[in-house]
Amino acid sequence: MNDDELMDEEPGDELGDEMLNNKKPGYFRKLVTLLVLLAFIAISVPNFPFLFSDTLNFLEQNRALKEDEIVQRCKPAVVSIEATVANGLFNTEVKRGTGFNISPTGTIITNQHIVVNASTITIRFGDGTVYYSKKYEVIPDVDIAIIQIEGSALPTIALNTKDRVQTGDTVTIIGNPLGYEKISQRGEVGQFYSVKNSLNQIFDINIPINPGNSGSPVLDNQSKVIGVIFASTSVEINGKSEPRALAIPVQVLP
Structure with a gap:
């Protein structure tokens, strides 16, 4: 029975x-x-009670920004990245993150920590087009990697290397957190921080990010890239800890 x-x-x-x-x-x-x-x-997992609520929050904001002009203009140039790293003869690791294209023939900006020691890098555009590369260069003392691919008439995002981002600026990021693709979030620039062994400063944004967001472009109100997400931190606000995204200004790019 x-x-x-x-x-x-x-x-x-x-x-x-x-x-x-x-x-x-x-x-x-x-x-x-x-x-x-x-x-x-x-x-x-200390953040377990908030894990699903945080996920729902960024999905909800993504829905609200779905028709946003900045998002619509920049999203086609945002890519997902998978880097395959061989750790021994029978052990491989796949690291996932975000990148964005700045050249019609294919120049992808992402984080160095995603692609370092990779034997193969897979770059996937939103239309399903896939490219493979083993060629990349890094910027010394900065968590930035530049990957070259051989494409044609690819969607691009322009860089804003002229205007430096300021505290209080409203910015948008587009990335691939937790396996979701091209999730849009918006927030304000907060504090600036000095980095050891570097003349460049980094800045935080009051946006909670997740694994997969590394390499996301930080966009200004002109739909141009002013920074690259590379890590997260938390700050004390009125006695409470709040998560923040950390970004590298695009002025570090050659």
Whole structure:
């Protein structure tokens, strides 16, 4: 007799009651195991209670920005990146992130930490076009990599190397967090920070980012790139810790 048949037994059926009573300990054991597992996850992952709410938040903002002019103009040039790294003979690692194209023939800007030591780099545009590359250069002391591909008439985003980003500027990022593609988020530029062994400053944005956002372009109100996301941090605001994205100004690009 299966579980559906048990549920169909009338409450007064003695055989059904007996079988239900015999199964209760098993159900209780499963329930206890589930509760213990959830408790373990909650303890092991401090942000577990907020994980899904954060995800819903960035998806909700992405929906709100779906028809935004800046997003529509820049999204085609944002790419997903997969870097395959060989760690030994039978062990490979795939690192995923975001990049953006600045040349019709294919010049992709992303983070160095995504592609370093990669044997193959896969670049995927939104229309499904895929390119493979092993050629990239890095900027010393900056988490930036420049990948060259051989394309034609590719969508591009322009760089704004003339105007430096300022505290309070409203900016937009487009990236690939947590396996989602081309998610748009908007926020304000906050503080600037000096970096050890570098003359360049980085800045934060009051946008929570997730794995996969590395390499996302930071866009100004002219639909031009003014920075590149590379990490996250948190700042104290009125006694509360708030997540922030960290970005590198585009002035570091050659």
